Amino acid sequence: NAGVMQNPRHLVRRRGQEARLRCSPMKGHSHVYWYRQLPEEGLKFMVYLQKENIIDESGMPKERFSAEFPKEGPSILRIQQVVRGDSAAYFCASSPIGQRAGELFFGEGSRLTVL
Amino acid sequence: KQEVTQIPAALSVPEGENLVLNCSFTDSAIYNLQWFRQDPGKGLTSLLLIQSSQREQTSGRLNASLDKSSGRSTLYIAASQPGDSATYLCAGGRTGTYKYIFGTGTRLKVLA
Numbered sequence: 001n002a003g004v005m006q007n008p009r010h011l012v013r014r015r016g017q018e019a020r021l022r023c024s025p026m027k028g029h030s031h032v033y034w035y036r037q038l039p040e041e042g043l044k045f046m047v048y049l050q051k052e053n054i055i056d057e058s059g060m061p062k063e064r065f066s067a068e069f070p071k072e073g074p075s076i077l078r079i080q081q082v083v084r085g086d087s088a089a090y091f092c093a094s095s096p097i098g099q100r101a102g103e104l105f106f107g108e109g110s111r112l113t114v115l
Numbered sequence: 116k117q118e119v120t121q122i123p124a125a126l127s128v129p130e131g132e133n134l135v136l137n138c139s140f141t142d143s144a145i146y147n148l149q150w151f152r153q154d155p156g157k158g159l160t161s162l163l164l165i166q167s168s169q170r171e172q173t174s175g176r177l178n179a180s181l182d183k184s185s186g187r188s189t190l191y192i193a194a195s196q197p198g199d200s201a202t203y204l205c206a207g208g209r210t211g212t213y214k215y216i217f218g219t220g221t222r223l224k225v226l227a
Contacts, residue, residue, distance in 0.1 A: 004158075006158075031213065033213065033214075033215075035217075041219065042119075042204070042217045042218060042219040042220065043159075043204070043206075043217040044217075045214050045215065045216070048213055048214060055213075056213075056214055058214070059214070091158060091159065093159075095213065101213075102146065102147045102164075102166075102208060102213050103147070103149065103161065103164045104149060104159075104161065104206070104215060105161060106151070106158045106159040106160075106161075107158050108157060108158040109157075109158050
C-alpha cells in the first residue's frame with residue numbers, strides 16, 4: 001500500500017540548471033498539491049492539479065516554475081534556471097474524492113539544494 | 116488574507132504530561148481542519164481531520180477540536196511520550212477550495 005511517492009528525495013543543482021521533481025499520488029487519489037517549505041518557515045501552497053488540469057496555481061511564482069499532472073504518469077514540478085533562493089523542501093500531497101475529500105496525504109518531500 | 120497562528124512555538128514537557136497545542140485562524144470560514152506531525156527531515160504525517168460538519172476527532176491519545184465561530188482548534192495529547200517529540204502543524208482550508216493554509220508549527224519535545 002504505497003503512499004505518496006516523491007523522487008528524487010535529494011537533488012543538487014547549480015545556478016541556471018533545471019530541476020524536475022516527480023510525485024505519484026496514492027492509489028485512487030486524483031488530486032495533487034505541491035507545497036514548498038523554506039528553512040525555518042511554514043509550508044506554502046504552490047499549485048493544485050487534477051489529471052490534465054491545473055485547478056489553482058495562485059501560489060506559483062510567475063516565472064521559471066511550472067507544474068503538470070498528465071493523464072499517464074506522475075505529476076511533475078519543473079523549475080527552470082534555478083537560483084539559490086529556490087533551495088527548499090518541496091512536498092507533494094494527494095487527496096481522495098468523496099467523503100474524505102480534502103484530506104491531505106503527504107510524501108517525504110524532495111529537498112533541492114542550489115549551489 | 117487567511118493567517119494561521121500556532122501557540123506555543125515550542126514546548127518542552129516531562130514524559131507523562133497531558134498537553135494542549137493551539138491553532139487559530141483569522142478567517143472562520145473553515146471547511147476542513149487537519150493536524151499533522153513532522154519529524155526532522157521527513158514529510159508530514161496526517162494525525163486527525165475535522166470536516167466541516169464535525170466538532171472534534173479522536174485517535175488514541177490524540178483529540179482535536181474545532182470551534183469555527185472563534186476560529187480556533189486545539190490538539191490535546193494525553194500521557195505524552197518521548198516518541199511524541201516532533202513538530203505539530205495545523206492546516207485549514209476554506210469552503211470551496213483545497214488550498215490549505217499552514218501554521219508554522221509547534222515544536223514539541225517530551226523528556227524521558
